[in-house]
Amino acid sequence: MNWVSENASLIGTLVLLGATILMLFPTVSNSSGKRSKLLGYLLIPVSLAALGWVFLQPTGDMVRDILFYVAGGTAVIGGLLMTTERNPVYAALWFAVATLGVCGLFVINSAPFLAAVTIIVYAGAIVVTFVFVIMLAQQEKSAGYDRIPQQPLLATILGCLLVGTMLVGIHKTFGPAEPALLAVDRSNLHVSSRPVEGDLGSPRGIGRTLFTDYLFAVELAGTILLVATIGAIAIAPRRPQGSL
């Protein structure tokens, strides 16, 4: 019980986060009236503020802090609403918003190339394909079993446990030795605040790293993509000319 009382702030924040997610999940609309999601929406800023208060320390650079809070908040809110949104088109769009938030974090941490490529690949191509498929597939109202979450409680608990585990892990690796709160010193996590090679985030630096340090992984990934491409061509049905 000693551990629990020491980490009360961590556990309390996670419980608050879990409650927010549970409130946001859609319910069966035709039985016993529709529960309003207003409470869930109101809880979002509260739980975000609690998360920030417990885990974040200002780095002293105000502009940077504000940018971090905006980008991080966008990513978390986008992720929350993507999970709990009933309409798949909205869910895909919230996923795109979450991606943009994460890319904002990349930019803050001096990795603009990574951010741009992530936007091109995820927001620009993958989510567009999702929306494309959803538009093709979902013309009518979806079936009842598609409209309610199947295991909201279990999913929320497991998700919060995972987040807690990761936070404790990060804390053990990067955090200060004797914390009052469970606070992670973010200045350690920032790539740009560490002495690194000058052009690590630039295309030149990324290219050099990929083709020297990680050459084997790059070649392996390329081979897998090639195999996947050949497989996709092999299973694609042949169509008569001009019937696209």
Place this chain on the structure above:
Amino acid sequence: MTWTFFLTTIITIGVAFGGLMGTIAYLILVERRLAAFIQDRYGPNRVGWAGLLQPIADGAKFLLKEDVIPGHVNKVLYILGPSIAVFTAMAGFAIIPFGPVDQAPSWMRFVIAPNVDIGMVYIFCIGSLGVYGVILGGWASNNKYSSLGSMRASAQVVSYEIPLGMSIIGVVLLTGSLNLNTILEHQASQGFIGWNIWTQPLALLIFFVSALAETNRLPFDLSECEQELVGGFHTEYSSMKFALYFLGEYAHIITVCFLTIILFFGGWHFPFIAEADSAYLGATLVKVLVLLTKVLMVILLIMFIRWTIPRFRFDQLMNLAWLGLIPMAAVNILVVMTAKQFDWPLWTLTVGSFAIFIAAGLIGTSGKFVVGEQSVDFGESPEGHVHAH
């Protein structure tokens, strides 16, 4: 960050934004007059001298018309669609240098966001978000024609992003930078023969064709082709929201024309009057004017293309990208990489480009390539398609 820096940025954004908006308004007039000229009629010539006040009348009409939102649409996404279209088109312009950046006056810069090292990647990143405007507008309209238009648009834009990105890799390899201003000055420092058009003509062709497809212009405007889809993705849009789609499209065209000039035609460089080291009085202004004149030429070319080449069919459109432009772009990258690796002289790239083009043309026009029982034709040029179909 000082206050002067902040003020300079504000002024630059104001100049760029105002210039862009005014240009777009008058480009629409130019386009209508040009269309009328090509079709042997007068065009709008009543408002003001030779119709010069027509854009203002159009703008007032767009703003003052009743703002209809049909009852059957998804309101949030219906309004979000045109907003995204305009936002992405404007954000893409942020890193385009519209003058000699080094010689800018102290109170303003010639690029809104200077020293963006990922330059071209940023442009593609913003451009890839632009497709949301069309998709969401079409889907939210809850109309079969709109949905068909937006589906065509998404397939088209996602496909043509690939040759668009691959075509400029040759230029980037030759310069050694993704920064637009570095690419521009690399060409200007080498004079007239340093323009990338001489070493990368095939890349220019692929880039320009893909860019036309990205902007949904004729001959690639299948997402809004009137004969089949009424108005395509913007069938349900009226008044200012319709105008916003047009604004986005024209801003996109202007961005693409700037890119064409900066990547392939030496930007503000012109022999004798605007060299890299010319320092006579007013040289900066001359350079800005040279750049803008070049851009205007490309815009006029795009408008002439619109009224000259008929619209593609959808399978032709897809074949052009996947069977024509992408293989050619890939081989072009290979040629540039080989030439860089073995330090071949630059003229080998010109020869290589023409060799690829001729080889692709021969493959495309020399009959059918048999795959299984079906015959697949490799058409990479409009001529090839006329032959094949």
